[in-house]
Amino acid sequence: MGRLFGTDGVRGVANADLTAEMALGLSVAAAHVLAEAGTFEGHRATAVVGRDPRASGEFLEAAVVAGLASAGVDVLRVGVLPTPAVAYLTGALGADLGVMLSASHNAMPDNGVKFFARGGHKLADELEDRIEAVYDSHRHGEPWERPTGAGVGRVRSYDEGFDQYVAHLIGVLPNRLDGLKIVLDEAHGAAARVSPEAFSRAGAEVITIGAEPDGLNINDGCGSTHLDLLKAAVVEHGAALGIAHDGDADRCLAVDHTGAEIDGDQILAVLALAMRERGVLRQDTVVATVMSNLGFKLALEREGLHLVQTAVGDRYVLEEMKEHGYALGGEQSGHVIILDHATTGDGTLTGLLLAARVAETGRTLKDLTGVMERLPQVLINVPDVDRARVKTSAELAAAVAEAERELGSTGRVLLRPSGTEPLVRVMVEAADIDQARAVAGRLADVVKSALG
CATH class of the missing domain: 3.30.310.50 (Alpha-D-phosphohexomutase, C-terminal domain)
Structure with missing residues (x-):
């Protein structure tokens, strides 16, 4: 069969391409592969499982939880939370595995399964290949080794994850957001509760749109792939800026007070200068892909900063950052990775830090992004x-x-x-x-x- 794992887990139309049986089988296979790799050695394994609000996430979550518990893994169900929250909690709770059910910015019928290793990091390619091979061999008749009695995994809800993640986000901020009116478009997705709570706790006056997920409306005409509603709302409410997430909130795009779109390159430029000012932009370097606008590269050069470019895909940005110890990287699409505080793109964290720069400087976002000119x-x-x-x-x-x-x-x-x-x-x-x-x-x- 063709490779199931893409650049961001296993994804497809829920209950057609991605079935409950597949989700269960992949979860069991992941438990077996990580056990063989020594990840669980000497202790009982624990997994953190979260999802976005898609209707299909309900049955897929049940399948993943059943698979993990049947393989002897204890499960902490954190419910509907963003992908970066699941990654963060996997690391913060010392879990051996994290699982996120989401298809990110895709339309509602799609869903996906994404695994995180200990520490909240993306699984290495060789582990994904091994999981796929073990899953495939079971489909063709090779039996699982199954624990019984006290050996089966236990399942419990972990409701503390929401506050724990929000507290983490607030703790990262260099300054508060008092005095800022901000419109948040949550794409009826995984950040519909988390993001408004974080911005409010940080002191901002928050107006929300796209924050009423019903399982069927995720990414439907709203969020980072459809910015018209946010642009109109920012102008209507006289807000300082607007922030848009996608369905699993691992990306962030913005709108300035005039309703103009701010893309990932511009966000990176603003954050790079802020981080350099605070002395945390290691090696004065930003990592981006070859699709970044030339205006971004020219702006960094004018500011005396270095740009390292990778192939398209946030996984390649992350690999480059981890290998060389860089602190900031991302994509034009709004995936921004701040490696000191997140192991993956975090749209809520990105939006908070962008707003913090506006609050700190007293300048408009339009003025701050003027550091770079987007070339046609x-x-x-x-x-x-x-x-x-x-x-x-x-x-x-x-x-x-x-x-x-x-x-x-x-x-x-x-x-x-x-x-x-x-x-x-x-x-x-x-x-x-x-x-x-x-x-x-x-x-x-x-x-x-x-x-x-």
Whole structure:
């Protein structure tokens, strides 16, 4: 079978691609693999299990809990909490495993299972591969080793997780948010209670939208993938800023007081300068992906900061940060990782720190984000081509070289073969939008002729 685990766990349409049987089997397999790896050695294993409010999360949570307990793992059910809260509690409670049920920004019919290792860190690829192999072998008849009697896992609700996580968030803030009016769009998702509570405790006047999850409305026309409601609400209420999360609140986008969108690059720029000022931006370096706007890179250079770029995906950002000890990284999409305080992207923490910078400086978010100018960026998807020949086509290489000469130091070209489709993405940035469109169009034509 194809690899079940993607870059962010196992995800698919709930009860079709991702069934209760699969969730149970993967959980049992994870328990066995981690036991074999020595994770549980010398003690009875404990897992933290949380979910977003999707209706399917109810039966999938039951399946995961049943699987873990049947494998001898004690389970702490923390209920509906953001993904970064489950990661945090996994570490804070000394649990051996964390499990989050969410499909993040995907539409309601989807769901997913994501595992965290001890400390709240993402499982290594080799462990995911081993879990998948053990799960597959059981599907084909290999029996589980099953504990009985007192050996089975015990299950209990851990309601303290909510306050514990909120207290953690407040404890990270360098200053309070008194005097700020903030609109929060919770995407009818996992942060619908946590985020307003944290911002309120920090002193902000909070107005919420998208904070009434019913299991069916998650990400439905709201949240970080649909910012129009937030933009209108910020202007209507005369708020200082707006914060938008996705369904599991591992990302954050913002809106300034004029209703203008603030993306992940701009948020990173503001936080980088704030962290440098406090002396916590290690090596004066920020980690981002190759999709970050060129304006972000130019802004960091002007400020004397360094940018390290990775492949697209927050997992690659995190790997680079952990390997070299960097403190701040993220993506244009709003995944921001502050490694001293979180093991994964944390949208609530990001929003709090962004608001704290506004409160601390007395400047508007529009003014703070003026440190960088987003250069026009044009993206064209070219379908039905041989993506494998992107790096070997001489015709394409010559066209890219010519485009780069034309754009000079204020432009950029990026060709990315899709990881899943016969598709090549052509991205061009330039100081002028018409030039970016013209160059992107020409390169897309060459991709068609050279790789079609």
